[in-house]
Amino acid sequence: MDITREHIDDLNAIVKVAITKDDYKEKVAEILNDYRKKANIPGFRKGHVPMGLVKKQYGRAVLVDEVNKLLQDALNKYLTEEKLDVLGNPLPKPQDDFNWEAEDFSFEFELGLSPVFEVKLKGKKAITHYQITADDKMINDQVENIRKQYGKIISKDTVEEGDELTGTFTNEEKEIENKTTFSLDKIKGKRNLDKFKALKAGDSVVLKTKSLVNDNHDLIGLLKVSHDDAHDLDIEVNFTLEEVNTRELAELNQDLFDKLFPGGAVASEEDLKAKIKEDAEKQFVQQSDQKLLNDVTEYLVENTKFDLPSAFLKKWIQNTGEKPLSDEEANEEYEKSEKGLRYQLIEGKIIKDNDLQVSFDELKEFAKGFIKLQMAQFGQTNPSDEDVENIVGRVLSNQEEVKRLSEQLMSQKLVSLYKEEANLKTKEVSYEDFVKEVYG
Template sequence: MNISQEKKDSLNAVIKININTEDYQARVNKAINDQAKKATIPGFRKGMVPASHIKRMYGKSILVDEINNLLSDTLNNYLNEQQLEVLGQPLPKVDNAKEYNWDFTDNFEFNYEVGLAPEFTVDFGPEDKLTNYKIKVDDETLASRIKNLRRSYGKMTNPDVSADDDVLYGELAQLSADGSVFEGGINNVTSIRLDQITNEAVKASLIGLKKDDVVEFDIQQAFDNDAAKVAGLLKIEEAEAADLKSKFRLTVKNVNRLEESDLDQAFFDKIFEPGTVTTEEEFRTKITEELESMMVQDADNKLQGEMYKHVLDKINFELPDEFLKRWLKATNEKLSDEELQGGYDDFAKNLKWTLIGNKIVRDNDIKIEYNEVLDLAKARIDAQFRMYSQQPISEEQLSQYAVQFLQDKENANRIFEEAKSLKVFEYLKTKVTLNEKEITFDEFSKLPQA
């Protein structure tokens, strides 16, 4: 057997594998004999089928299988021995000029295209400057959070007259240009949240309404031409909502109001472990601590995004793009050319980040321990539970869920890669200059995304 590599350029190569009869004959004979021992064929006792009979019936398919196995073993061993860092997987080159008889005497030649990882250096220092935001919990943010919690655990009432934050339950009917109800037009019963209406004039027209009141308004104006919101309210397609010009008549059937929960012990015990918070002052302190924790994570996520962009801008190298596109198409049969074109840039950025991260981990002997992966899995699961309930689950349950979660190979790989990325991020934070900047939550929320 002979295997060689021909470099097309620094990022692309072709690996050529020549296989002679003596390279595969023993493997094929063994496979035929093994199948003869296990075969159940009418007219022969099990285990007594002659190998020549198996060869005559299944010889070519066995030969193909063994050649494929030999190719796979040979190629993998070669890549390991040569320490070639390839991207994606080798792609076989189809040569229609070569035809084989598959009669156990052929010599074979197979060519594989490979995409090679680029060479680059990682060099970060104090000259690399990024902003690390310190988000303040201002009174407005605290008050808004407390209001949302009180509303979440409040009770529904039906006041006589609508006010600013109420919900109007009623019938919407599409109108013609002359103000009459449009025959065959949109007509449905729905709920309108007044706090979601962006136009103040329209909102004012819907405040002070009582049951059975009738009012006309421009629904596009009400939601500032937000097609998604209009479509959701009218239960129509978003494209249809975008083209809608009609006014609508609202007939109020009911006024709903979510009254805020009292700041009492029953409310405190719904939010936190019963008995841990007993006064309004303790409640405000706890909510402030939670907000600060969330804001630290928000600021960290912002810094990670800025770091990601800075790293990719600074370490700029080429990839074997055409090879990678062919590989993506070969391994994703349903991937259209449009999807490939639209998503390739993001794929390439993520691949570059992975290559840079792997180099940082390798060059600095950074270890990712199992307990770190487990802790990260627990954190992600805990965050999911908190989306549905403020009450935390026990540490024992969390550990059990995390262990089960990591038994799935795909989950384990994803959490491992996330843990590795966090380690890379922490390493980079020690190398660059982080300029701390204090900022309000409102100011932070208006910052552009990285």
């Protein structure tokens, strides 16, 4: 067997593989001999079928299968030994005059080679790194929400601002019939508030959904409509009031503090606000990091210039799917995937250059933290080490979970690297301002 490479340019090459009869004859003969021993052909005793008949019936299929195995193994070994970084997979070049009756065979494969390039993390223009803070308004609102949550519910006959209403929204045309409880704080405008305030238990009122609530997303819960329907929904709904309740706020005392944070960690309103601020800002770090990762990714893709073997990749896309694509379809698919491919190459280069790796021990610790966080959300704030270890074992036995967690951990490592090496400018903002600035 002989393998040679023809260099076309920096991004394209052709590999030629020559296979002779000596490369495959022994294996083909061994397989055919085994077939002869096992073949059940009418008119012949088992194990006594003439070899000529076996060759006639199975010879071509065995030859093709064995040559293809040799070809694939040789090609994979060659790419590994030559340390060729290829994009996609080698594409066989069509041979119109190929003859399986011959004893020696020659195959050619097109290769798309990965470009050589450098990545500069520190650009001229600084990228904004948001430091999201919990401002006084957010903290005070959270304190009030806690006091409401742990306060007493008091039934009422009349409706006033701040009350909680339980009732049913209906609309026959849209098949809406949803019983729900909501706070009047969600309702927008004095005119709508006055309509609710005029109600007593058992009363009904017709309302227009347009400008009914301060945030259209609240219509999803009130009416049980989809996210898309909630935007710009302009219909009339009937609301029938069933109950009016108000909440007597819980006192900020040690009993409440211990319910929220067992162990005496909070002993005053100031401690509570400090704890709320600390916990909120820990959660904000994840959003800030994700924004930074997105922005650095965008910067790197826009500013790291290199060519791709686009003609090869389009041909590869065209011929390796479930069904062949037209030239136009292949071009369209390539345009959709080009940006993602560029970042994959850039990210791979960064990981290699900075020797970023995910060890099993790191992955295990990361999984523990992830599981403890999930358990805390369901009220299990102090799980035993044994329980956590058992869950981690189950999670890490699932290859899809291992892949997902490994990608998350590598993203954290990349963010840490960007914080150290990229040209960043820190901007301190409240969460409300962050949402406005980033998401509009």
